[in-house]
Amino acid sequence: MLLATACTSSAQILARPGYKDTSVRTDLWWKNAIFYNISTDPIDSKAISARLDALRALNVDALILPAPTFLAPGSRGPMPNLDAFDDLLRQASAHGIRVVLTIRATGNSADLSGLARFWLNRGVAGLHIATVAGEDTQAIIQSVRKLASNVVGQRIIVSDADLAPPDAASKPHHATASRASTLLVSQLQIDKRADSLPILDATSLRPLLTEANTQPNLIVDLRAPDSSGARPPLAEAVAAIALITQPAALIDSSANLMLEPTPEHREVVEEPKPAPKPRPQAAPPGTYLPYVPFVPPAKPKPAEAPKPVPEDPLTTWYRQLSALHHDNGVLRTGNKIFLDFDAQNALVWVTKPASNAPRLTAPVVVICNLSASPLQLSLADAMKRLDLHGFYLRTLLRTDHAMGAQDINAVNVPAFSVYIGELHR
Numbered sequence: 249m250l251l252a253t254a255c256t257s258s259a260q261i262l263a264r265p266g267y268k269d270t271s272v273r274t275d276l277w278w279k280n281a282i283f284y285n286i287s288t289d290p291i292d293s294k295a296i297s298a299r300l301d302a303l304r305a306l307n308v309d310a311l312i313l314p315a316p317t318f319l320a321p322g323s324r325g326p327m328p329n330l331d332a333f334d335d336l337l338r339q340a341s342a343h344g345i346r347v348v349l350t351i352r353a354t355g356n357s358a359d360l361s362g363l364a365r366f367w368l369n370r371g372v373a374g375l376h377i378a379t380v381a382g383e384d385t386q387a388i389i390q391s392v393r394k395l396a397s398n399v400v401g402q403r404i405i406v407s408d409a410d411l412a413p414p415d416a417a418s419k420p421h422h423a424t425a426s427r428a429s430t431l432l433v434s435q436l437q438i439d440k441r442a443d444s445l446p447i448l449d450a451t452s453l454r455p456l457l458t459e460a461n462t463q464p465n466l467i468v469d470l471r472a473p474d475s476s477g478a479r480p481p482l483a484e485a486v487a488a489i490a491l492i493t494q495p496a497a498l499i500d501s502s503a504n505l506m507l508e509p510t511p512e513h514r515e516v517v518e519e520p521k522p523a524p525k526p527r528p529q530a531a532p533p534g535t536y537l538p539y540v541p542f543v544p545p546a547k548p549k550p551a552e553a554p555k556p557v558p559e560d561p562l563t564t565w566y567r568q569l570s571a572l573h574h575d576n577g578v579l580r581t582g583n584k585i586f587l588d589f590d591a592q593n594a595l596v597w598v599t600k601p602a603s604n605a606p607r608l609t610a611p612v613v614v615i616c617n618l619s620a621s622p623l624q625l626s627l628a629d630a631m632k633r634l635d636l637h638g639f640y641l642r643t644l645l646r647t648d649h650a651m652g653a654q655d656i657n658a659v660n661v662p663a664f665s666v667y668i669g670e671l672h673r
Contacts, residue, residue, distance in 0.1 A: 278374075278404050278436055279495055280580055281309035282570050283348070283467065286501045289314040293332035298509035300343045306507070306563075307570035308499070310346040312376055312406070315367060337371055346373035348406060353379045353388045364392050374404030377434075390433040409437035409466060435465060436496060442470045448482055449618055450590045457493055457597075458586045467498045481664040484565055484647045485616040488666045489595070491569040492579050492614065499566065506560035568645055572668070576644070577605065578612050587630050593619040594661070596627075598634060598671075610670040611636055612644065617661040627656040631671065641669030 284303060286296070291313050303311070316333055340347050349372050351363055364375055377392055379385045389407050396403040439460050445452045460466050470490045472480035480486070483503070491497045499505075531537060572579060582599040589596045595616040601609040617623050631638060641654040645668040654660065654669060661667050 293336040302507035315349040348374040350376040376406040407434040638671035
């Protein structure tokens, strides 16, 4: 019944809602896309639609949402509101944002194929296949991707990366074989190994990111550690790592960014109207009534303009990083080399321009101080080993309020801060 509904009601809008490309396009939109992942289930389609302007301002290219859940035959409960979901697809497409749905793999491949076909025909830009341990991941993803290849337009299949955890160094051959097999069938993979790290420090992150950087089409899912509701001190560093270490990037909704709804979608709280005053009863005939002078009613005060919502510094930082992700060609296509400053608990990497980059394109250096103490780092020897020439870093972005360039012999980075600069002579 669901397939019949898709064919009859959505065939005319195939690849329109939530999808803006046509099959004649040859560029791969997901190669450098920024994905915003919302994992809360069920989703509130209207709440997401109200925040599409804020997501577009965050330079988000695609949403990853849990698919609306259908009930088994005979079950009781509310059915998903597909009208609200279709409206979300249309509005997201108008904002230049694609929608990718997460569907969970089941033991029945026919059910999964039918569900995948239903959502692809409804116009989603792709599917994220969530698998569990012990399943034949390669066969599942391969069957869904074959199905998606027969649908018009550039549809994407995303999977969870089947990589060895950071402490599983004793099984390098198994991890290599697993990567080689799964990378052949899904266009993008989400690397969630960082979530299993007991602590976010340079010693743990540097080898993980170095390995991830060698894998094509990989997204690093990195989240700041929970700090009892307060903003984690490493939130800015986590944002920098997530957004500018890989060609494609992922922002998780757990970052709790301030995404305000558009004014027309904000809820208006009406003040309760006062109860009407009782009408005075007429006095009996012959009753003396004293003279009461007429006082005109006071003019109503003009409505005050709504106060602007204060800008959240972390949301601003994410917006700046996402703009840098899209606009800086070196960070987008260059070669990244991670430097060993583990002893200082600093995560440092250099992005060298690609071989076909313009001659005057400068390398970009990123420094994340993961410690609670300010650092002064000397990068001169590391630049010589990489055959890079320069004497100072011209600031592109930084989390502190300092000004000016930085000498590569003494780069000052405050505690828990991030510095991004170009290497110049």
